[in-house]
Amino acid sequence: MTGPEIEADHLASRLRLAVGRLHRRIRLASNDIPPLQLSTLVSIERHGPVRLGELAQREAVSPPTMSRVLAALDERGLIARTPDTADARSVRVALSAAGAHALAQVRGRRTALLDARLARLDAAQRATLRAALPVLEALIDDVPEPRPAG
Template identity: 70%
Template sequence: MSAQVSDDGQLAGRLSLAVGRLHRRIRLASNDVPPLQLSTLVSIENHGPLRLGELAQREAVTAPTMSRVLAALTRRGLLVRTIDVRDARSSRVALSPAGIRLLAEVRSRRTALLDVRLARLSPQQREALIAALPALEALVVET
């Protein structure tokens, strides 16, 4: 193990700081979409049309908060609401074509930002990142 990172506490601290700073810089590439709105769009994309309560639970927010988020996204034309066939009193939200385009644009900007940053690394640093990817991906998996 590196002398710079002599224990798990130091590793966790340095990793947290590096990942947090990188995440903030990447997030700036989509600064026209607040984080909760963007996360909500991704949840809808990943899990299909959802009811407000399902989205609130997935995003760990209250129903009134999610209602405001959905209203903002709907005003921007990023969502389509449909009647829930199992319960006509509620609706489900899905991405509109504009919502699909927005997510593609955000991902493209974020990827371009990372490409620029990766280009600054030495070949050895790039190889180290490639080797570390399986471990980083394992950190994301819930157990």
């Protein structure tokens, strides 16, 4: 590896560690809903009333696993099941008012935790982070990798 390649590798490693550790700390701020249940609630919120099979596929779990997740969410009153008008044997799952409220609470706690951590930074550090946000957001977008010439 050349100097720039080593520097890029080091940057990628440090960024991966920092983002991963920060994500873990933020995620732990809302541990009252297990991760798969929380992810399922977000999927339901984003994709509207959905069938169990679609949720299982979106969450990359088996239908029996998703059935257990939905049972736990239903027991807590976080989802509402409605008949599927296209298939009488099936139901669609939507967020209940309690589910929407629970998601808002989780997001609020996570934002508060991050606000508290940001408050520990001085004004120059916050300005640097603010200036870096477009770059970090660009890393999120899926961009096709360049194809080799030839």
